Amino acid sequence: xxxxxxxxxxxxxxxxxxxxxxxxxxxxxxxxxxxxxxxxxxxxxxxxxxxxxxxxxxxxxxxxxxxxxxxxxxxxxxxxxxxxxxxxxxxxxxxxxxxxxxxxxxxxxxxxxxxxxxxxxxxxxxxxxxxxxxxxxxxxxxxxxxxxxxxxxxxxxxxxxxxxxxxxxxxxxxxxxxxxxxxxxxxxxxxxxxxxxxxxxxxxxxxxxxxxxxxxxxxxxxxxxxxxxxxxxxxxxxxxxxxxxxxx
Ligand code: ADP
Numbered sequence: 001x002x003x004x005x006x007x008x009x010x011x012x013x014x015x016x017x018x019x020x021x022x023x024x025x026x027x028x029x030x031x032x033x034x035x036x037x038x039x040x041x042x043x044x045x046x047x048x049x050x051x052x053x054x055x056x057x058x059x060x061x062x063x064x065x066x067x068x069x070x071x072x073x074x075x076x077x078x079x080x081x082x083x084x085x086x087x088x089x090x091x092x093x094x095x096x097x098x099x100x101x102x103x104x105x106x107x108x109x110x111x112x113x114x115x116x117x118x119x120x121x122x123x124x125x126x127x128x129x130x131x132x133x134x135x136x137x138x139x140x141x142x143x144x145x146x147x148x149x150x151x152x153x154x155x156x157x158x159x160x161x162x163x164x165x166x167x168x169x170x171x172x173x174x175x176x177x178x179x180x181x182x183x184x185x186x187x188x189x190x191x192x193x194x195x196x197x198x199x200x201x202x203x204x205x206x207x208x209x210x211x212x213x214x215x216x217x218x219x220x221x222x223x224x225x226x227x228x229x230x231x232x233x234x235x236x237x238x239x240x241x242x243x244x245x246x247x248x
Contacts, residue, residue, distance in 0.1 A: 005068025007032045007200050008053065008170060013062035015048050015224070022048040023059065024224035030170070035196035037211045038204045039235070040221035041244055046204045049221070050172050053202075054087050055080040066170070086168035090175050092155040096148030100139050100158055103147050104130050107162035129165070137161035138191060153184030157191060170200045177210040189213035208232070220244075 008030040015023040023045045030036050038046050051057035052064055055077040064072040070083055095103050095114075102118060108129060109117045122130070134140045137157040142150065147158055156176055163171060176192070177185045189210060192201055196216075205211050211218060211232055218235045220228045228238040235241055 004032065005065075006030070007034070007067060008202075009063075009065045009068070010049070010052070011063045011065070013049075013052055013059045013064060015045075015052060015057055015059050021224050023052065025062070026221070026225050028219060028226065030200055030202060032169075033196060033198060033200055035192060035201040035203065035214060035216040037214055037216055037218045037232075038202060038221060039206070039208075039211060039218055040227070044221040045224040046221055047174075048224070050087065050174065050202075050204065053080075053170075053172060054085060081166075084167065084169035085172065086163040086166055086170070087172040088156075088159055088163055088174060088176070090178055092152075092159040094147040094150075094155055094158050094162070096146065098147060099144050100147055100150070101130055101134060101143040103158055104133050104161055104165060107165035110166065133161045133164055136164060136191075136194065138187065151181075151184070153180045153188065156180070156188070160191070160195070164195065164199075168199060170202065171195065173201060173203045175205055175207075176203060177205060177207045185210050186213055208236075 006029045010026055010028040012025045012027055013023050014021060014025055026049060040046055048057060052059050053072060055072060055075055059073055066072055066083055072080055095106060106114055106117055108126060134143055137160055139154060139157060142154060147155065150158060176188050180188060192214065195201055217230065218232045219226055220235050220241050222244050227244060228235045228241050
C-alpha cells in the first residue's frame with residue numbers, strides 16, 4: 001500500500017512579533033481523520049498556530065506541510081482554503097434572515113451570487129447533500145427556521161455544517177463549546193467525533209469537561225511550544241502542565 005503522509009505536519013515553526021516569540025520551534029503532526037484537542041493557557045500560541053496553518057501569519061522559521069507536499073508557508077489564505085483547510089472562529093457567522101437549509105445551500109454554492117442561488121431550482125444532488133449535512137449537524141428538525149432564531153449552540157452547528165459543505169480535509173475549530181449549555185456541549189462533542197470519522201479536526205478549547213468528552217489526543221502548548229502531548233489524563237498529570245496551570 002502507498003505510504004500516506006501525515007495530513008498536517010508543522011516542523012519547528014517559529015513566529016516572532018517585534019522580537020517576541022509567539023511560537024518557538026513548535027512541531028505538530030495531525031493524521032488523516034484524526035481529531036486533536038489543543039489546550040494551553042492564554043498567550044500559549046494557540047491562535048498564532050491556527051493563523052500559521054491558515055496562512056494568516058507567516059512563520060519566520062520552520063515548515064508547515066499539508067498532505068506531505070503542500071508547503072503552507074508559501075501559500076496565501078485563499079490557496080490554503082482551496083487545499084481543503086476550513087476554519088471556524090468562535091463567533092458564528094450565519095445568514096440570520098435565511099432558513100437553516102438555505103444557509104447550507106448558500107455554503108454549497110459559495111462562489112455564486114446568493115440571490116441567484118436562492119432563486120434557482122435545487123438539483124437532486126444538491127438536495128441530497130443538504131439532507132446529509134443537516135443530518136450531520138443535527139439540524140434536520142430545524143431546517144425551515146430562520147438561522148437567527150436558533151440557539152447559540154445550534155448556530156455553531158449550522159456554521160460547522162456550512163464549513164463541511166466545502167468538504168474540507170482539515171477543519172480548525174476555535175472553542176466550539178464556549179457559551180453553550182451542558183447539553184449542547186455534550187452534543188457538540190458527539191457531533192465532532194462523528195465528523196472526525198471522515199475528516200481531520202483540530203479543536204482549540206479551554207473547557208476541560210468538553211475536552212474530556214472528545215476523548216482524543218491532547219496537545220498542551222505553553223510559551224509557543226509543545227509542553228505535553230497524550231491522553232488528557234496523561235497531560236493533566238504532567239508536572240510541568242500542572243505548574244503552568246497553577247501558575248507556580
Ligand atoms: P493563545 O491563543 O494561546 O492565547 P496567541 O497565539 O493569541 O495565544 O498569542 C501568543 C502570544 O503572542 C501572546 O503573548 C500574544 O500577546 C502574542 N501575539 C499574538 N499575536 C500578536 C501580534 N499580532 N502582535 C504582537 N504580539 C502578538
